[in-house]
Amino acid sequence: MKYYVGIDLGGTNIVAGVVNENYEIISKASTKTNCPRPEKEIACDMAKMAVEAVKKAGLDMEKDVEWVGIGTPGIANSSTGVIEYSNNLGFKNTPMVEYIQEYINKPVFIENDANAAAYGEYVAGAAKGAENAVCITLGTGVGGGIIIGGKIYAGSNFGGAEIGHTVIEVDGAQCSCGRKGCFEAYSSATGLIRMTKEAIALHPDCIMDNMSKDKGKVTARTSFDSMRAGDPFAKEVVDKYIKYLACGITNVINIFQPDILCIGGGVCNEGDPLLLPVKALVKGEVYTRNSQKNTEIVIAKLGNDAGIIGAAFLGRANS
Ligand code: BMX
Numbered sequence: 469m470k471y472y473v474g475i476d477l478g479g480t481n482i483v484a485g486v487v488n489e490n491y492e493i494i495s496k497a498s499t500k501t502n503c504p505r506p507e508k509e510i511a512c513d514m515a516k517m518a519v520e521a522v523k524k525a526g527l528d529m530e531k532d533v534e535w536v537g538i539g540t541p542g543i544a545n546s547s548t549g550v551i552e553y554s555n556n557l558g559f560k561n562t563p564m565v566e567y568i569q570e571y572i573n574k575p576v577f578i579e580n581d582a583n584a585a586a587y588g589e590y591v592a593g594a595a596k597g598a599e600n601a602v603c604i605t606l607g608t609g610v611g612g613g614i615i616i617g618g619k620i621y622a623g624s625n626f627g628g629a630e631i632g633h634t635v636i637e638v639d640g641a642q643c644s645c646g647r648k649g650c651f652e653a654y655s656s657a658t659g660l661i662r663m664t665k666e667a668i669a670l671h672p673d674c675i676m677d678n679m680s681k682d683k684g685k686v687t688a689r690t691s692f693d694s695m696r697a698g699d700p701f702a703k704e705v706v707d708k709y710i711k712y713l714a715c716g717i718t719n720v721i722n723i724f725q726p727d728i729l730c731i732g733g734g735v736c737n738e739g740d741p742l743l744l745p746v747k748a749l750v751k752g753e754v755y756t757r758n759s760q761k762n763t764e765i766v767i768a769k770l771g772n773d774a775g776i777i778g779a780a781f782l783g784r785a786n787s
């Protein structure tokens with residue numbers, strides 16, 4: 469049996485996992501990212517988590533592990549091993565591969581987190597068997613990963629596949645990237661929370677307002693849960709969210725026409741109440757609506773593990 473280590477570096481947590489050749493995670497170790505702090509400290513903790521996960525699996529890093537892969541938000545140059553830019557981690561030209569190799573004497577690969585998650589879904593999840601696939605993650609941001617002919621497509625400068633930063637509303641809501649009206653500003657969990665708060669401000673004492681006060685905060689679930697409890701204003705928020713999401717997805721399909729478009733991230737836990745109306749809207753809008761073959765829209769299968777599994781197989785993606 470061959471073993472690989474995947475590390476998911478997030479704004480909140482560092483998670484390392486040992487994955488076997490059947491794409492199963494056999495052990496995990498995690499710690500808080502605690503950023504901002506010096507990048508070398510973060511790298512040291514990442515290496516520590518990798519070593520701990522290997523130990524937990526009862527394996528030996530030197531003898532049993534083929535390589536280590538890392539998924540990180542921002543621009544990851546997979547050829548130089550440098551994280552060129554990551555605003556939420558505070559990285560600028562961070563030589564991550566070099567740092568990790570100070571502790572671990574193995575080949576180390578890096579990729580953008582959403583690219584790694586897309587690769588995970590492609591090798592072992594909802595996009596398995598596809599030749600061309602696009603995965604988008606609806607989390608803190610909207611991440612994008614593009615697989616063409618079984619390879620990760622990251623553009624000529626490794627900054628490609630930033631699907632979240634395509635505009636779907638000119639002069640719309642401010643995005644953290646500096647543009648206005650990005651897909652991410654509407655379809656991320658953060659965007660949904662913002663739209664929920666806006667609706668609550670307009671309709672004080674609505675079910676959303678009371679539900680979020682009971683819970684202590686507005687979350688990405690507030691609008692969906694309140695809609696189910698009969699709040700017409702919550703239904704408006706959900707409808708608006710679904711309309712924006714369908715618009716963004718239709719744009720992606722019109723460009724790539726992949727076999728599979730998979731959506732992941734926390735918001736997807738809503739399941740069919742999210743997926744079915746999105747599918748119906750996309751079906752009516754997509755350029756190829758009269759064609760025989762159309763992109764299948766599915767919900768990601770691997771959840772938070774997609775990033776770890778994808779990162780663990782980066783040595784293959786890069787071969
Ligand atoms: C942002 C961007 C992407 C990332 C996406 C998903 C940064 C730091 N991040 O659009 O690179 O893939 O968020 O990130 O520039 P998540 O935090 O939602 O997983």
Ligand code: ZN
Pocket residue numbers: 632633634643644645646647650652
């Ligand atoms: Zn943006």
